[in-house]
Amino acid sequence: MAYVITAAHLDDAATLGPLHLRNWLENYPNADAGIDELWIREHRGSSAGTEGITQWREFIEVASQHPHLHFCRVVRSETEIVGYLRGHREESVTLGPMYLLDHAQGHGLGGQLMTEFLAWAGPAHIRLGVADYNAGAIRFYRRHGFEITGDRYLWRGRLPTLPMTREAPAGADLS
Numbered sequence: 001m002a003y004v005i006t007a008a009h010l011d012d013a014a015t016l017g018p019l020h021l022r023n024w025l026e027n028y029p030n031a032d033a034g035i036d037e038l039w040i041r042e043h044r045g046s047s048a049g050t051e052g053i054t055q056w057r058e059f060i061e062v063a064s065q066h067p068h069l070h071f072c073r074v075v076r077s078e079t080e081i082v083g084y085l086r087g088h089r090e091e092s093v094t095l096g097p098m099y100l101l102d103h104a105q106g107h108g109l110g111g112q113l114m115t116e117f118l119a120w121a122g123p124a125h126i127r128l129g130v131a132d133y134n135a136g137a138i139r140f141y142r143r144h145g146f147e148i149t150g151d152r153y154l155w156r157g158r159l160p161t162l163p164m165t166r167e168a169p170a171g172a173d174l175s
Helices: 010-027 037-048 050-065 109-121 135-143
Strands: 004-007 070-076 081-089 093-100 126-131 153-155 159-166
Touching: 004 109, 010 037, 010 050, 010 081, 010 093, 037 050, 050 070, 070 109, 081 109, 093 109, 126 135, 135 159
Parallel strands: 093 126
Antiparallel strands: 004 070, 070 081, 081 093, 126 159, 153 159
């Protein structure tokens, strides 16, 4: 199957909202943490509805108008969007969310998305949060220069999350 990474288009929002929820349902359930389908639907279910799709449309529109402040790429197969990476720049750069459907993993797409994101971010301090039980994601981010930099915290009072950062290269001009 052929994949291509492109900027997101406004009409992608109708797919990205439900895809966001699908990824949560596939990747975040964890009985030990009390993360089940009901909890996910309570905290992420709106992403698949009108509100979430509207938020995606707004982000895509802002990203197209201010590409130096907002990053949004999608991975397309021949028939569907199979992943995405979002980010934004404020005092530092925030990466997230980043997702690839299971069947799109293992093709180097995550690395390609990350390469594009890091080029966009430039020599900036980058931060993200990752579920502490998502060992594959933690390994992926470490391969790309991120380190766990703080204590685990509970997102929305339940999801055990690790903060990770990638420091700006030494001597980088951050102005």
